[in-house]
Amino acid sequence: MSNRIRVGESDLGAAVFAAAPFAAGDIILTFAGPIITFAEAVALGVNEANALQIDSVHYMDLEPPGCFVNHSCGPNSGLLRRTQLVAIRDIPAGDEIRYDYSTTMHEDHWTMSCRCRSPECRGVVKDFCSLPRDLQKHYTRLGIVQPFIVREINGA
């Protein structure tokens, strides 16, 4: 694990923090883990939240430290090229790293009630299509929407 991040505890439980400052555009970490199917992801039960959707039928069963990165409706990072977590604004050392889980979800199966406490909090985390259009465009412009979602939306 990079010494620029550390795993600790936030109000949401296990969490990943910046141990050094990141500038917008910096890669924070690369997610890793075995590739599994949708059925296998559902079978994980409560741990399903650890499964990152990487294309229309495949998930990555995240290993530490990636599985500890929490969701925020007002995130400071996002997912680039499927598995790279990138800073989308400057992040001072000590801040928790969070991304918007909805940028990786194109399915109606999984939702999560949200306690991220950001001013933009949507209350419930649902898939990308549930986001307001302006927010969809904002995330798409930043390049932090999973490519399979961009493809499926443009093809639909």
Ligand SMILES: [Zn+2]
């Ligand atoms: Zn929220």
